[in-house]
Amino acid sequence: MPAMVNRGRGRRTINEINMVPFIDVMLVLLIIFMVTAPLITPSVINLPKVGKAAKQPDLVVQIILSEGDALELKTKDKTSKPSLKELAGAVRQAQAGASNSAVVISADRSIKYESVVKVMDTLQRAGVQRVGLSVQMVN
Numbered sequence: 001m002p003a004m005v006n007r008g009r010g011r012r013t014i015n016e017i018n019m020v021p022f023i024d025v026m027l028v029l030l031i032i033f034m035v036t037a038p039l040i041t042p043s044v045i046n047l048p049k050v051g052k053a054a055k056q057p058d059l060v061v062q063i064i065l066s067e068g069d070a071l072e073l074k075t076k077d078k079t080s081k082p083s084l085k086e087l088a089g090a091v092r093q094a095q096a097g098a099s100n101s102a103v104v105i106s107a108d109r110s111i112k113y114e115s116v117v118k119v120m121d122t123l124q125r126a127g128v129q130r131v132g133l134s135v136q137m138v139n
Contacts, residue, residue: 057130059098061091065107069115084118088126095128106134 064072071087073080075094082090095101103123107116116133123131 055100057098057100057102059095059101061094061101061103062134063087063091063103063105063119065105065111065115065119067108067110069111071119084122087119087122088128091123091128092126102130102132103128104132104134 059075062074064074066072069084071082071084073082073087073090073094080090091103095103105116105119120131
């Protein structure tokens, strides 16, 4: 019930919001946050340092996905067109002589993401260690 004030001729109600409970709640929350903030330990993230990156691969095997889920396997000197079932063997054969090699998957913009995941899954099941995705446009 609003407070009544007796001023002059009659009684009027005060049409103001009582801010005291709001301020009390905010001060209690402020105290809680001030007490708990020093107790929270910040997590440590190990970020790479400049010059600490892994050695560049000796051999880069590029897998290109084009329209119609057609695969093309490129190395320095040769290009082949294996099927998805033959892909793991072809990559293993291309990596045979190199100790430090990487596989890069390049896909056309119109290719479904599902096709890229299938290629990645095939490589992972074959035990290929370094697989990356190309972020440049393929000509």
